[in-house]
Amino acid sequence: MANSFYQYQVQTNRHQAFDLNNLKNKVVLIVNTASACGFTPQYAGLETLYKKYKDQGFEILAFPCNQFGKQEKGNNEEIKNFCDLQFNISFQLMDKVEVNGEHTAPLFDFLKNQAPGILGTKSIKWNFTKFLVDGNGNVYKRYSPKTKPEAIEEDIISLLKA
Incomplete structure (x- = not known):
């Protein structure tokens, strides 16, 4: 496991490498998402935040995940189409990942270790768990x-003012 947020490379929903080192000095919100979840309307709130603060150095990375109630069954193209049609998102949609278990995406292992959940638990309990990372790559908080x-x-x- 890398010891810095900036050492990770992830994949966009178009299977292109995305180096988190490019986000230095930015505040980043990372969210595991799903299209058929009761929390899916949060996409609208995420888009509002993104539009409001993107010019000040704020980024959102949304990682679709099908581990909770099989609520993200689509492939990357279907997920992108859903997000465009329903919420017109402009923040970065990433490749579908696993956030728990044997095949956990390395970034999520890092995030969970840096910001454990209630009572120190590491696992993510459901869709739309959020991690806020400061401009220095420190995991500020888990939501x-x-x-x-x-x-x-x-x-x-x-964090933007810090």
């Missing part, structure tokens, strides 16, 4: 799926 994007806004503002 539960129930935490709506607008509830994170004050933390984002604080």
Whole structure:
């Protein structure tokens, strides 16, 4: 496991390498998403935050995941089409990943180790768990799926000003 957020490389939904080192000095929100989840309407709140703060150095990376209730069955193209039609998102949609278990994406192992959940648990419990990373690559906080994007806004503002 790498010891810095910036040492990871992930894949976009178009299977292109995306080097997190390119996000240095940016505040980044990482979310595991799903298209058929009760929390899916959070895409709208994420897009609102992104549009509001992207010019100030804020990024969102959405990682589709099918591990919770099989609520992300589509392939990358189907997921992108859904997000475009339903929410018109402009932030970066990534390759579908696993966030728990034997095939966990390395970035999510790092995030879970840096910001464990309630009672120190490492596993992600459901879709739309969020991790906020500061401009130095430190995992600032982990948020539960129930935490709506607008509830994170004050933390984002604080980190953008730091």
